[in-house]
Amino acid sequence: MIRSTQRSTIRLLLQRWLPAVLALALLLTACSSGDGNRESGGEPVTLKVMHWNEQSFNSEYGMLYYALNPNVEFEVVSTNKIQVSEIESSEEYEKKFEQFIQDEKPDILMLNQEQYEKFAADGRLVSLESYLTRDKLDLEGFIPGLIDLMREKGGGELYGLTPNFYSQAIYYNKDLFDRYNIEYPTDKMSWEEVLNLAGRFPTDGSDEDRIYGLRVGYSTDLFQLGLAIGSTSGLRMVNPADKRVSIDSESWVNAYETALRAIRSGTLYNNENMSFSGSYEEYLLQNPFVSGKVAMAIDGTYLMQQIREAAEVIPDKAVKNWDLVTIPVDPANPDYTNNVSFYNIFAIHAESPNRDAAWDFIRYIHSDEYARVTSKAFNGQFPVRTKYIRDDEGRNLAAFYLLEPSGTELYPGFEDLPSNFFNEFYTIGSEEMKAVTSDQKTVAEALASMQTRLQAALDEAIANQEANGAAGRNEAGVSVESGMVVMPAESGEAEAGAAGEGSAD
Template identity: 50%
Template sequence: MKGLKRIGVIGALGISIILSGCSMFDGGSKPSNEKSTLKIMYYDERSFYSQLGMVYSALHPDVDITVVTNQQTGPYDPEMDMEAQFDTFIKEEQPDIIMLSADQLTRYAEDGSLLELDTMTEEKDYDKETLIPGLLDYMRELGGGKIYGLSPNFYSQAIFYNKDLFTKYGIPLPEDKMSWDQLFELAQRFPTDGAKDKRVYGLSLGYNSELYQLGSLIGSSQNLSMFNATSKQVTIDTPAWKNVFEVAMKGLKSGALYTEDPNGMSSGSTQTSYEDYLLRDPFISGKLAMKFESAYIMTQIKEAQKNAKDKAIQNWDIVTAPVDPQSPDTSSNMSLGQIFAINAKSVNQEAAKEFIRYITSDDYARVTSKLQDGTFSVRTNYLKDEENHNFKAFYSLKPVKSSIYKDFDKLPQNFFAKFTGIAQEELKAAFDGKKPLAEALASAQVKGQQAMAEEQAKVKEQPEQGSGTAAVEAETPAT
């Protein structure tokens, strides 16, 4: 149903643009009578046209598009080498446009398998000044100094806050670029008495209500990692991680944090109407001072204001996600959507550039800004609302690649799942007071290193496989 709704919205918007004679982007090439083709990698054909391709195809009738997907259709196989399968897919299908993760972009850029896009972004009509801050620098970081891919949208989290609650209790409003310590201290200034479904809470961090999860969230913002994937060393037993988990434990034990119910409803409530459904979130019903959340909650707030006006929050705003005081201008809580790159072997490189130009254009951003699906366009012109909320909180911090999952693809296949279980168990013991935190971290490191060695041994026992990217590189002409 959601997909059908998106198709309807995009389709209607696209038709209105075409009928008005509006050009989709100023920097694009004019339609030609000469036919060109594009093979584009995406999740599936239906999703591609509803999210990206419908308006593009209407405005570019001279381009024939074929959508290819590498999505697994059978049951999940934990022993399957997903990256090797991905590489084989690219080698066999040779799509013009490749959809990549951040790690995959780096790997393929190193192999020389992608077309450089720096020249395109420097074109006057591309107007890179309206892109979100740090986007191009981030893409250069992934590409080893050059831009090899771009994304049309990004996902970001921020701190939503209830102005009326802060006024009621005489507490200073939150600010952009707070540290995690400052955020917890602010939350703890609200009262902690009363029944769970009646009282006021200082802060909600979603489902990050367990020590390992919350510590990982805080550590990610401080550019910490629990392991070195290259040297295969576990690195959780460090002073930095100990400090992170101490901060997380203090916050969790303070009584100021609201814990999300896994069933999506406040504890003790009985959902009897649509109004109850809308107000199940304590932030929307005015019982929560701050919430760490994505933009998706804004749609829920609007619905509640329309259908439960007297009970829904009215006076709210946003500040940035907490930051590392040592790097206050960056955030790992901001991530890009699909990254699109051009296959260096493509014989349709100009058409491929035109497609990427289109999906990162200002006019495309204008159309998709109406969708309100929890993501944002990478163009800042449409990052605002009628109430003038602080939308800069979503994009003023520059994106950085989280070190928590750095070089994740270099780890033995089953190690991360095993290590997560080990760390969760040890940190729960520390949280429950069964052992000191320092002892729990030391134990997690020893057990984690043992798991790393065991999984490494399994890798060495397997027959050596050729690299798909190496095969692509061998066939790719120098650029």
């Protein structure tokens, strides 16, 4: 066990540091050979940049840019100075964020989508349109819909860019599909089509030996699966604008009845025990897709890293013949998804005295050159330049970016609801749907009861927050992956995915 733990530690260290070393070596090689070398003359300048912290900024961007621009220095103003744990309301957070920018006066801002839209509307960002025209930055190579979304959020102009994105896809095991003579999944399938395909796999055999058709998230209960299906179709459980719950509807009934049929079919993999102790090899095989127990899995890029690691460590036991298609879509809107995430949008502060230098940095980290170098060190996120999203064995990595970002969130405005409501939302929803799976209620009865209970819980939470003078912010540590509610105890992958960013949005 000691030897296995040591090996695991060494592997994890190599995974973390080796890619950065390799990327730097590639860059220095390019510089020494003259490839990618650029003009670095002019007066020395110090750029103040917002980021999670100095170490993460230099690891992702600074080292590469320094090598090509010796006259530029960075002063990283860390957003960690905003102590989220001490903030009790969304209004308080926004005030602290505004004060942070006012005090630090960064040249380059790092924003989420909501902040980007607000700052652009308030005239606090520099339009990038003239720079794009002057420097002829290639926008055609970006993932579909990104530039359109950024311009839409900017009121018709482009005020910021993001170098990376995160999304999910459906992984599928070709060998299992071939064994049972089932046709492969395809891009842009609906939830019903995916679940029907999963249902064609046999459901007999013991838990240790049998094959499952599909794994969705970490704990596939009825509440979460129905939520995922409804959210993909644009349904909303709560309207944050008027604080009204709206789940007692025919559309939600249909979504949950679809989920109920899938769960009762026995084709969905569900393992609620996420604890683990053992060797690293056993840890890798704990994932049912890696070990060949699941025909399809909806997951992010973290699973791809696990598969590749398993292929090196335990090649005789890990899945070999696999590919990807897009996550389920709304049949009425099949080209779009609300599953694409952007963790950091870089923009130039309107008060910056170093606009040209700030643009040069933003231009570089969105250039073909930067994407080429950093693509050698995959860290769980893809570059927005699709040219460098590729697989040596020809797998369909386009599944991660084929669908255009819809520009709407799974739960728009949810962060403005009282902070304790989300836990009530999860608890009440789970209780009501457990009553359905145990045949105590129909789906319609459970949704009607959920409507009443959730509205009462929301009304009470709003009354309490108003009495306390705070509009509670959702800081419960909850994330949403492909429509699945991921509570803190279950959010292993969310943490792994956020490790590359230094924080989650």
